[in-house]
Amino acid sequence: MTFFSHLRKAAIATAFVLGATAVHADEQYFPLQSYRVGPYAAGGTGFFGGFIDYLNLINIRDGGVNGVKLTWSEGETQYEVEKGVEVYERLKSNPGIAAWNPLSVGIAYAMIDRITDDKVPLITINHGRTDTTDGRVFPYVFPLLLNPYSETSGIVNYIASKEGGLDKLKGKKIVVLYHGSPYGKETIPIYELLSQKYGFELSQIEVPHPGNEQQAQWLTIRREHPDYVVLRGWGVMNPVALKTAQKTGFPADHIVGNVWSNSEEDVIPAGDAAKGYTAITTQASGEQYPVVQEIVKTVYGAGKGNLEDKSRIGSVYHNLGIVNGILNVEAVRIAQVKFGNRTLTGDEVRWGVEHLKLDPARVEALGAKDLFHSINVSWDNHEGDGYVTFQQWDGKKWNVVSDWIAPDWKLLRPIIEKSSEAYAKEKGLKIRTAEDAEAVVSN
Amino acid sequence: MSYYDFLFVIEVLVGGLLSGVMYSLVAIGFVLIYKTSGVLNFAQGSMVLFAALTFVSLVERGIPFALSLLITFAVMVALGFTIERTVLRPLVNRSPMTLFMATLGLSYIIEGAAQLIWGTQVHGLDLGIDDTPFEVGGILISSFDLLAAGIAAAMVAGLSAFFYWTRIGLAFRAVADDQFAALAVGLRLPRIWGTVWTAAGFVAVVAGLLWGARLGVQFSLSLIVLKALPVLVLGGFDSILGAIVGGLIIGASEKLAEVYLGPFVGGGIEGWFAYALALVVLLVRPSGLFGQKTVERV
Numbered sequence: 001m002t003f004f005s006h007l008r009k010a011a012i013a014t015a016f017v018l019g020a021t022a023v024h025a026d027e028q029y030f031p032l033q034s035y036r037v038g039p040y041a042a043g044g045t046g047f048f049g050g051f052i053d054y055l056n057l058i059n060i061r062d063g064g065v066n067g068v069k070l071t072w073s074e075g076e077t078q079y080e081v082e083k084g085v086e087v088y089e090r091l092k093s094n095p096g097i098a099a100w101n102p103l104s105v106g107i108a109y110a111m112i113d114r115i116t117d118d119k120v121p122l123i124t125i126n127h128g129r130t131d132t133t134d135g136r137v138f139p140y141v142f143p144l145l146l147n148p149y150s151e152t153s154g155i156v157n158y159i160a161s162k163e164g165g166l167d168k169l170k171g172k173k174i175v176v177l178y179h180g181s182p183y184g185k186e187t188i189p190i191y192e193l194l195s196q197k198y199g200f201e202l203s204q205i206e207v208p209h210p211g212n213e214q215q216a217q218w219l220t221i222r223r224e225h226p227d228y229v230v231l232r233g234w235g236v237m238n239p240v241a242l243k244t245a246q247k248t249g250f251p252a253d254h255i256v257g258n259v260w261s262n263s264e265e266d267v268i269p270a271g272d273a274a275k276g277y278t279a280i281t282t283q284a285s286g287e288q289y290p291v292v293q294e295i296v297k298t299v300y301g302a303g304k305g306n307l308e309d310k311s312r313i314g315s316v317y318h319n320l321g322i323v324n325g326i327l328n329v330e331a332v333r334i335a336q337v338k339f340g341n342r343t344l345t346g347d348e349v350r351w352g353v354e355h356l357k358l359d360p361a362r363v364e365a366l367g368a369k370d371l372f373h374s375i376n377v378s379w380d381n382h383e384g385d386g387y388v389t390f391q392q393w394d395g396k397k398w399n400v401v402s403d404w405i406a407p408d409w410k411l412l413r414p415i416i417e418k419s420s421e422a423y424a425k426e427k428g429l430k431i432r433t434a435e436d437a438e439a440v441v442s443n
Numbered sequence: 444m445s446y447y448d449f450l451f452v453i454e455v456l457v458g459g460l461l462s463g464v465m466y467s468l469v470a471i472g473f474v475l476i477y478k479t480s481g482v483l484n485f486a487q488g489s490m491v492l493f494a495a496l497t498f499v500s501l502v503e504r505g506i507p508f509a510l511s512l513l514i515t516f517a518v519m520v521a522l523g524f525t526i527e528r529t530v531l532r533p534l535v536n537r538s539p540m541t542l543f544m545a546t547l548g549l550s551y552i553i554e555g556a557a558q559l560i561w562g563t564q565v566h567g568l569d570l571g572i573d574d575t576p577f578e579v580g581g582i583l584i585s586s587f588d589l590l591a592a593g594i595a596a597a598m599v600a601g602l603s604a605f606f607y608w609t610r611i612g613l614a615f616r617a618v619a620d621d622q623f624a625a626l627a628v629g630l631r632l633p634r635i636w637g638t639v640w641t642a643a644g645f646v647a648v649v650a651g652l653l654w655g656a657r658l659g660v661q662f663s664l665s666l667i668v669l670k671a672l673p674v675l676v677l678g679g680f681d682s683i684l685g686a687i688v689g690g691l692i693i694g695a696s697e698k699l700a701e702v703y704l705g706p707f708v709g710g711g712i713e714g715w716f717a718y719a720l721a722l723v724v725l726l727v728r729p730s731g732l733f734g735q736k737t738v739e740r741v
Contacts, residue, residue, distance in 0.1 A: 039666075206709070220701075236666075243657065247585040269568075
């Protein structure tokens with residue numbers, strides 16, 4: 001992105017902010033706590049670019065959702081929690097807020113109490129705290145498609161499929177290399193649980209933030225001779241892990257990345273060291289999906305595309321943004337069926353998200369067949385049973401190398417409920433019922 | 444201890460020493476400026492990022508490698524001169540804290556400018572150096588790290604020769620020794636400071652290319668200053684030899700600590716272990732192992 005394109009974007013963003021203060025009755029507003037500069041800007045520009053591209057597609061192609069125009073404005077957070085909260089405070093008074101989508105664990109944590117008081121949904125697609133999956137305790141938080149425990153289960157199931165079945169995991173050795181942060185440590189107990197259940201030997205090794213030096217960790221891995229290494233990284237930790245693995249002679253095709261180690265930004269800096277590396281994803285990358293093609297034709301064709309660098313269309317983060325757009329928009333559409341084709345309240349959109357059921361046929365109708373599998377959110381299951389797939393980097397692009405795989409939700413649910421109920425007890429929260437979930441604040 | 448365990452200790456040690464050289468590479472940029480002007484240039488990490496981003500952006504636009512290197516060096520020289528002229532010269536005789544805060548601010552400005560000019564995308568940087576490890580007596584050694592160590596050694600040798608065998612180098616040393624005495628004998632401090640910022644720019648280019656090839660060229664490159672700070676505390680802020688020895692000690696000890704002490708305290712200790720070590724040295728030798736002891740008339 002160049003200096004002048006920044007100026008243009010700033011002018012557009014200002015125009016949107018000014019426009020957003022005068023939202024009309026038939027507009028639904030998305031406040032975006034984006035990060036387009038700072039250490040995680042590459043992910044932020046891709047994700048928020050994809051999200052905005054999809055909102056633009058709905059406006060240009062359909063005239064909005066049943067005539068309700070979609071609007072948005074951005075506030076720069078640089079992925080910093082205090083800035084994310086500041087942007088929240090600045091944008092929360094705008095009328096017609098549909099949902100918050102910060103794409104940041106830290107910012108999401110800081111907003112849980114606030115958005116619960118506001119009665120506005122907080123979407124944390126593929127991330128966030130695992131126990132927010134339990135809608136009985138967290139009515140307004142939605143870790144859509146994948147929470148960290150499901151991701152862990154999906155990865156173990158994938159490794160098992162490579163070995164010939166879950167029973168073949170017994171005696172295998174898996175090392176989890178995790179980022180030294182609350183995010184990185186979130187899955188420690190679930191890996192231990194799965195290790196006991198399936199009988200594989202487990203070693204979990206921490207990499208201190210930011211992860212730009214991993215020689216000691218990879219030498220330890222080399223000494224342990226694991227069958228697989230699971231990379232639970234973030235930012236610069238990922239390419240450094242792949243490069244250091246090469247330096248210590250560990251094969252890339254036996255490294256499996258988690259959902260925040262699966263982007264082009266994670267592998268391109270590693271060069272040839274990343275060839276053969278595999279990572280989990282909830283959405284495939286590539287431009288071949290009809291919805292992505294429509295965005296290229298309709299949005300970029302009209303000169304309204306959000307990505308400055310068009311070669312990033314169809315990248316992992318861009319497609320994640322598009323899928324996030326689909327989920328947000330469909331939640332609004334579902335809520336409109338019940339509450340009418342008008343600007344909805346945050347609580348009405350919450351009801352919509354809690355009824356967000358997109359089966360493979362509906363996903364295909366939306367032009368997203370094979371882009372993502374399906375989602376089935378309910379009032380008490382805020383993740384929505386997302387399926388995962390695995391992609392392998394060939395040095396130039398990701399290629400899908402597995403079918404859609406289901407995590408072991410039945411195994412995970414009791415653990416999630418135990419954690420959420422402890423949270424409810426600590427905070428003195430009432431456990432919600434299905435009847436409570438149907439009570440909606442409409443103004 | 445079995446033979447295999449012994450080999451493993453050596454392997455960790457060698458890997459740590461080679462990593463330490465990379466830390467030294469960044470630390471030298473700090474030393475050059477501190478030695479002659481007393482300024483702890485916190486913007487050195489940002490300069491490394493700016494240099495690497497400029498170079499890789501030029502190469503990606505089809506400009507030949509050598510020409511890109513030349514342009515990047517010219518850009519860094521211009522940047523160094525601009526900083527010296529517009530920020531540091533007006534602040535001459537201000538307190539060290541004021542100067543430090545100025546460079547801290549500069550760091551953010553350079554990071555922002557780098558992203559504004561060249562964008563936020565992550566880049567791979569291939570210097571054409573093969574990074575397949577080779578084995579010596581059962582120990583794996585990274586060819587890239589070995590070459591990087593060689594380049595760092597050559598750079599230190601070059602800088603040392605420059606300091607000891609050229610007139611300008613002599614002037615540098617005079618300024619480093621006593622600024623007022625240097626002024627009194629007619630040395631032109633602004634010119635010397637301009638030149639030293641140029642040298643720091645050169646170090647930033649070398650460090651940026653090598654670290655960029657190691658991590659990828661991205662914002663996090665500026666965080667490598669965090670690796671250089673304990674090296675400086677340990678080796679001394681005004682000693683190039685200290686930066687080298689400090690880097691080797693920090694690199695080797697943090698790796699050994701991570702592997703052998705880490706498992707007893709939950710792992711992930713190398714991030715703070717280097718600082719703990721530097722703190723211990725600070726308590727025993729406040730000016731570092733090779734730093735100049737400050738003697739003041741009271």
